[in-house]
Amino acid sequence: MIIRTAMAQINTTVGDLEGNKKIILSSIDSARSAGAGILLFPELTITGYPPEDLLLHTGFLRDNIRVLKEVEAYTTGSDTMVVVGFVDFSLEIYNAAAIIQNGEIKGVYRKMNLPNYSVFDERRYFTPGSRPLIIMSGSLKIGVNICEDIWVPAGPTNDQAIAGANLILNLSASPFTSTKNLTRMSLLQTRAMEYSCCMLYCNHVGGQDELVFDGRSTAIMPDGHRIVARSFEEDFLVIDIDTDQSTRYNLLEGKRKGYCKKAEVEEINVIIPQRKHQEFLPEETYRVSSEEDDLIDSLVLGLRDYTKKNGFKKVVLGLSGGMDSSLVAALAVKALGKENVIGVMMPSRITSDESKKDAVELAKNLGIETFEIPIESVFDSINGLMRPVFSDRTHDVTEENFQARIRGIILMGLSNKFGWLVLATGNKSEMATGYATLYGDMAGGLAILKDLYKTQIYRIAKRINEQTGTEIIPRNVFLKAPTAELREGQKDQDSLPPYEILDGILRLYIEESFSLDEIVSKGFDRETVEYVLRLLQRSEYKRKQGAPGIKVSKRAFGKDWRMPITNKYRD
Ligand SMILES: Nc1ncnc2c1ncn2[C@@H]1O[C@H](COP(=O)(O)OP(=O)(O)OC[C@H]2O[C@@H]([n+]3cccc(C(=O)O)c3)[C@H](O)[C@@H]2O)[C@@H](O)[C@H]1O
Numbered sequence: 001m002i003i004r005t006a007m008a009q010i011n012t013t014v015g016d017l018e019g020n021k022k023i024i025l026s027s028i029d030s031a032r033s034a035g036a037g038i039l040l041f042p043e044l045t046i047t048g049y050p051p052e053d054l055l056l057h058t059g060f061l062r063d064n065i066r067v068l069k070e071v072e073a074y075t076t077g078s079d080t081m082v083v084v085g086f087v088d089f090s091l092e093i094y095n096a097a098a099i100i101q102n103g104e105i106k107g108v109y110r111k112m113n114l115p116n117y118s119v120f121d122e123r124r125y126f127t128p129g130s131r132p133l134i135i136m137s138g139s140l141k142i143g144v145n146i147c148e149d150i151w152v153p154a155g156p157t158n159d160q161a162i163a164g165a166n167l168i169l170n171l172s173a174s175p176f177t178s179t180k181n182l183t184r185m186s187l188l189q190t191r192a193m194e195y196s197c198c199m200l201y202c203n204h205v206g207g208q209d210e211l212v213f214d215g216r217s218t219a220i221m222p223d224g225h226r227i228v229a230r231s232f233e234e235d236f237l238v239i240d241i242d243t244d245q246s247t248r249y250n251l252l253e254g255k256r257k258g259y260c261k262k263a264e265v266e267e268i269n270v271i272i273p274q275r276k277h278q279e280f281l282p283e284e285t286y287r288v289s290s291e292e293d294d295l296i297d298s299l300v301l302g303l304r305d306y307t308k309k310n311g312f313k314k315v316v317l318g319l320s321g322g323m324d325s326s327l328v329a330a331l332a333v334k335a336l337g338k339e340n341v342i343g344v345m346m347p348s349r350i351t352s353d354e355s356k357k358d359a360v361e362l363a364k365n366l367g368i369e370t371f372e373i374p375i376e377s378v379f380d381s382i383n384g385l386m387r388p389v390f391s392d393r394t395h396d397v398t399e400e401n402f403q404a405r406i407r408g409i410i411l412m413g414l415s416n417k418f419g420w421l422v423l424a425t426g427n428k429s430e431m432a433t434g435y436a437t438l439y440g441d442m443a444g445g446l447a448i449l450k451d452l453y454k455t456q457i458y459r460i461a462k463r464i465n466e467q468t469g470t471e472i473i474p475r476n477v478f479l480k481a482p483t484a485e486l487r488e489g490q491k492d493q494d495s496l497p498p499y500e501i502l503d504g505i506l507r508l509y510i511e512e513s514f515s516l517d518e519i520v521s522k523g524f525d526r527e528t529v530e531y532v533l534r535l536l537q538r539s540e541y542k543r544k545q546g547a548p549g550i551k552v553s554k555r556a557f558g559k560d561w562r563m564p565i566t567n568k569y570r571d
């Protein structure tokens with residue numbers, strides 16, 4: 001049996017019910033013109049994902065149902081079966097998929113496995129569904145399920161396959177991490193091959209606060225053949241699926257034989273149009289991108305969507321001539337175009353000529369507008385103002401931080417006056433150790449490097465230069481030692497262990513949850529590990545007040561990291 005299927009990998013926006021509806025309706029038009037019998041959307045299509053506490057407002061829930069009804073009405077006169085995500089609402093709420101055809105909702109599936117780990121919080125809101133769903137179309141059986149349903153062992157896919165499903169439709173909102181593509185792809189391939197099923201997996205794409213969804217929606221056949229949509233951008237895949245391939249593989253390999261018991265499933269009937277010939281079965285299109293390319297693409301999409309979806313056009317940042325601000329500026333230009341990025345040089349008497357030269361060269365290479373606003377007079381003024389109070393106390397970190405805070409005031413002033421979003425430049429190594437000034441260089445709306453260790457930052461910056469084929473980020477920025485330039489001769493490495501060691505320790509503690517002793521057993525010096533973990537533990541208060549970042553790792557500071565501030569436990 002040949003079915004023409006379409007997957008709409010779309011970039012919806014949380015809470016933009018009308019905007020999302022427009023995208024859904026236009027995808028329905030595309031599916032109709034393509035002659036598709038099935039059109040699949042990502043998880044919670046109507047509300048966007050994750051809607052978080054909007055789900056606690058009945059007005060929002062009702063508006064989502066109203067939009068669903070409008071989508072339902074729009075399908076009148078068409079036999080394309082549309083599978084769209086929405087919030088089902090009847091006293092309790094369910095993360096659900098509506099199966100709609102010709103102006104009628106034929107059935108609703110409620111997600112059974114609600115993820116509640118990492119960045120997911122679905123049990124805070126949703127009640128789990130209780131029954132897998134099968135769509136019957138003559139001898140064709142199609143299972144519908146939602147994202148996490150396919151990740152768990154013995155989930156609904158299992159029951160649907162045992163009940164005879166030869167095609168599985170999964171609506172997904174699976175956020176990017178640097179290792180997710182490999183895990184996800186091998187999972188999907190395993191499911192398709194273990195159940196001898198054809199599978200359509202439609203993932204969301206776009207940035208939503210600290211999350212980035214990378215798309216890569218996938219059609220996968222029982223022989224493991226994969227057709228994958230574009231990453232980090234919208235896409236519309238049309239594929240003719242021969243569902244008999246599932247039947248043949250099942251007979252050949254006998255995987256479902258012996259499962260005579262009928263699984264507990266709900267059945268609905270929908271007539272799905274068939275085709276005579278398989279015209280669209282693209283070549284295998286699965287490709288593995290390099291970690292650096294994926295990271296660049298995810299940061300660019302995360303920054304672009306955060307900026308646009310929050311109503312900003314331009315961004316502003318302090319340009320120090322150091323690596324962090326150089327990389328943020330380069331990524332911002334990739335995301336928004338050079339005309340929408342403004343760099344501000346704010347030298348003090350400590351700022352070296354080398355730093356000034358590097359900042360100017362970077363700005364020139366990127367072609368961005370710059371301002372130079374020296375901070376010396378304000379610094380002198382605040383020192384004068386405080387002299388009677390500080391009396392004979394020696395200069396220390398207080399005065400260092402004044403400089404960072406003056407820069408924060410200037411950037412926020414530019415933001416207020418011109419409506420530019422301030423980009424903070426802090427990285428994960430700094431955020432972990434508290435090596436940043438609260439209300440100073442931590443000021444800003446979005447900290448795009450917040451989930452990248454300093455050692456990764458150098459690799460990504462190198463890759464940006466390779467991609468552009470020029471030294472956009474000047475060579476000297478790579479060569480000189482990192483410095484906060486808040487006191488004469490200061491180097492990061494005066495306060496922190498070398499970044500290779502620091503990042504190694506942090507990664508084991510944050511991403512792998514190792515204990516102090518376990519980290520030491522990996523070959524790190526005990527005193528250094530103790531020092532790093534103390535820094536990490538005592539700077540929690542800073543992270544709680546910092547700008548959101550973009551999650552790209554297994555565990556990011558943000559939704560994924562909920563350490564108490566007041567905490568006496570020491571490893
Ligand atoms: N548990 C807690 N809960 C709430 N607040 C707490 C707190 N513990 C301290 N505090 C507050 O925090 C203050 C200390 O924090 P803060 O004022 O930020 O200052 P602090 O952490 O002492 O100093 C900032 C450090 O970051 C370095 N830095 C700054 C800027 C850029 C870079 C760079 O390379 O990128 C590095 C700088 O050289 C210095 O070593 C305390 O004076 C106190 O007011």
Ligand SMILES: Nc1ncnc2c1ncn2[C@@H]1O[C@H](COP(=O)(O)OP(=O)(O)OP(=O)(O)O)[C@@H](O)[C@H]1O
Binds near residue numbers: 325485
């Ligand atoms: N002279 C300066 N002019 C403008 N902004 C500055 C200046 N010094 C610091 N900043 C801002 O404060 C941020 C924090 O400084 P920091 O030294 O950590 O970053 P960096 O100089 O970009 O990188 P690195 O840490 O590799 O030297 C900078 O990224 C920049 O946005």
Ligand SMILES: NC(=O)CC[C@H](N)C(=O)O
Binds near residue numbers: 146
């Ligand atoms: N929305 C979901 O159910 C996502 C959970 C899933 N494990 C993922 O990251 O892909």
